[in-house]
Amino acid sequence: MTKRLKEKLTVGRVVRWAIFLAVILCIPLIFGGNRYHMYVATLIGIYIITIQGLNLTVGYTGQISLGHAAFMGLGAYTVALMTLAGYSFWLALPLGAVISFVAGLLVGLPSLRVKHHYLALVTLGFGTVVYLLLSNEYEITGGFSGLPGIPRPHFFGIDLSSDVGFYFLVAGFLVLLTIVGLWILNSRWGRAFKAIRENDMRAEMVGVSLLAYKLLAFAIGAAYAGIAGGLLAPLMRFVDPTSFPVEESFWFLLMLIIGGSGRFEGAFIGAIVVMLLPEFLRGAQQLFFVIFAAITLLLLIFWPSGLAGLSDVFYRRVLRRTPPRLTK
């Protein structure tokens, strides 16, 4: 047991976790006084969770999801409707995750039967339908007026409704889901996912059930988005359909590509870069989208491993060491 523990506690791993936790702890110390900064930091945490889920589906299993914003919307509306009805957040959030997971299974099932460009289009259609339902079923969802006044939760008596308090709630989920994500990717499942991405025919030949694992990866990715949505609703204390349009799903994909698809750190880099840069480029939103789309295309053509791939160059050229892999 101790030997296994020693194997696991490599220097690099300890350092990485220490940096990760230190950054999380330092943000409120530095920006704690500014409500807007804390809001952006919390939002970035939520997006990292979403992109992690997407990375599992797209980056590690080689599938595609253009409905990720819709899964996020399902989580957000579940938490919004339940907490507004008086139920606990701690009951609503897991339920939101389960609903997204099941929706992921249902969307995945008909489309995985067929070749995978269909998955792209069916997930896109799913995203459109969810958006239409959220906008038009106003008796339940409030339509475009949305649902205001969503309460923020307590945690064993600790009030998390302050900006810093809620930040730590999201940070807690981020750490938890990062651990879960690493665990999944280093497990039997993760190896099956990567085998499917590399060559699905070969994976099937060595006994990986394609349908089961593809569905699993897709549904877990959806559940991550559901949890992120469930955190987004109390953060904004308000939900409306315009937070979850189809374009948002496209945007998530671009975030992942910019960060590094199929690289564990890609979700973090992508979400942070894409969320922070517009803060510096205020007032030129369309232009910002143009620049980002162009960068994505250039990265796809010349540097498919995204910005995460740049750290490899740093390790090889500057440190003259083989770059570490966060997942096997």
Added chain:
Amino acid sequence: MFIQLVVSGIAIGAIYALVAIGFTLLWQASRTVNFAQGDFLTVSAVLMFIFVCLGVPFVWALVVTVVIAAALLGFAVKRGIIQPLINRSHTTIIVATIALSFLANNSVAAFWSTQCKAFPQVFGMTPYKLGSIILSRQHVWTIVIAIGLILAINLFIQRTKPGKAMQAVAQNRDAARVLGINITRVTTMVFVMNAIIVAFAAMLIAPVYMVRFDMGLHLGLKAFYSAMIGGFNQVRGALLGGFLVGIIETFTSAYISNEYREVIVLVVLIAVILIRKEGLLGTEER
């Protein structure tokens, strides 16, 4: 009422069919699922609108737009973006076309306008009257031009040498290469052809929809649904799918619900996939 609905369904379906044909041609020639198809339409419509506003006669505006579309959306996109990615996974190309779609519609928004603009009614406003039936000029001319284009595309593919080369590439790339067909050149030609088809579709749709930077999103989506319902790898599948989607949509919004017309199309799509995954007229792919 009923006949008017059928005509308007066919008119809108003809446009979907055109865009969907371009879509299936791209798929057959290069395994590209072009998510920017709708935005190609937007760019063409905006170009045409700009030329018309500059006082260029409409026919010349159309010609210039077609030429620019062929060069930019056909040749440049193929050589610059798709060609370097052609040996990567389908997912990569899909993501690239999504990025391209972002690039196209946000460029329009950033460098042109985010406003809605009314496109001139090029076919005139006074409706045709056949006894008690009143037909919109726009619908009639849309159907005539679209069917003319579809026939021309078919003739080109089946009768001319480059068209036959396209078919050969679609059927078996390796065999086509062995027989001395330049695959890169043929696929580039398909991209150019797609851009031209889309530019014509833009001319037909722009007077109906307003010209706006995001007008392409839903149109592109409809064309994809049409291609999938009819059969992704068949031109006649796209044709059937386009007309079906147009008619289903028109009748749904007239008799059932305007808000949910897209949902009904999607339900039909899922039903088709579950029953016959290749689409109504599609064939099994290797």
